[in-house]
Amino acid sequence: MEKVLIGDRMVKSFGEGNEKRIVLDGISLEIHAGEFAAVMGPSGSGKSTLMFALSGTDRIDGGKVVFDGSDLTKVGENELSDLRRTKMGFVFQQPTLLKNLNILDNIILPSMRGNRRNAAEILERARVLMKRTGIADLEKRDITQVSGGQLQRAGICRALMNNPKIIFGDEPTGALNSRSGEEVMALFAEVNADGTAILLVTHDAKVAARSERILFMRDGNIASELKLPKFRGTDLDGRMEEVTIKMREIGI
Template sequence: MKKIIIGENIVKSFGEGDEHRNVLDGVSVEINEGEFVAVMGPSGSGKSTLMFSLSGNDGVDDGKVVFDGKDLSTVGENELSDIRRTKMGFIFQQPTMLKNLNILDNIILPSMRGNGKNTAKISEKARALMKRVGIAELETRDITQVSGGQLQRAGICRALMSSPKIIFGDEPTGALNSKSAHEIMDIFSEINADGTAIMLVTHDAKVAARTERILFMRDGIIVSELKIPKFDGTDIDHRVEEVTAKMLEIGI
């Protein structure tokens, strides 16, 4: 299977003098096309830093990141921005949206760059995505007029507008109640089933249990991983038990 991301001996540090530390300390990781991966670990273990480094949002101090065959350290900032905009999707715990725009306009805004003459086509795709995730009736709502779960669905639509090769999610269910979190994970499963790779950073064993490979981090390194079959919708309790048992085994 083709590898969409290859990270080799990634080092990322912060601070100076006595405060200097490696948040990533020689991490190597590969993600295949269409793979569903979770990253778990205690706060400060390097989970989010790894995600930002693999996506080119953060430069690395040593090692390299290859995305879709291209070494990200060799491209200029404009090309890197285009790669992130057209081949990657990003979903965060709190979607960043503009208060002066309605839901539909927030979804299409990033896609307007370089496509200003195709507004109708872009809007049509956004409406199709909104229908897919169950928020078709909310397109004219302000972002303050929808629930957290609905806003996260809008964030997913925005991430999918460019038909990305991979979606990165940093605690995408962290601010949601259990029902909304379950529904968002159902959407992620559908997206992944269509062939889009997904990498989620999470503290939630139930979220991680919906993926197929879990990387466990501590002190800036990957200390273990767990591979489980694709989720078929029927064995979540057993899968959560596997994840929590692994967490206890490695002490995180």
């Protein structure tokens, strides 16, 4: 299976001298095309730093990151920015939407820059995604006029605008109630079924249980890994139990 993302002996530290702290300690991993993976670990284990390193959002001190054939450690900031905008999608715990734009304009904004498609094509793509995610009637709403779950759906629409090869999610359900969280995870499952790779950082065993591979981090390393069958919408409780047992085994 094609490897869409490779991290090879990645090292990342913060601080200087006696205050220096190694956050990624020579960590290596691969994400395959169409894979649904999750990263779990205690606070300070390096989960978010790993995601930022793999997406080229944060430069690493050593090792390399290869995404879609490009070594992210060797490309310039402009090329990195273009790769993130055109081939990656990002969904965060708190959607980073602009208050002075309505929902539709927030979704299309990143796609307007340097895009060869005309505005009509971009709008059509956005409206198709909004219909698919159940927010088609919200395009003129301000971001203060919708729920947290609806905002997160808008964030997912924005992440999908350019048909990315991978979506990175950092605690994407962390600020949602249980019902909205379930709806967002169902959307991720649909996106993954279409062939988009997904890598989620989460502390929630219920979220991780929907993935097919879970990487458990501790002290900047992958301490363990759990592989699960592709989630088909059943036996979530059994999958959660497997995740919880593994978390207890490694002290998370």
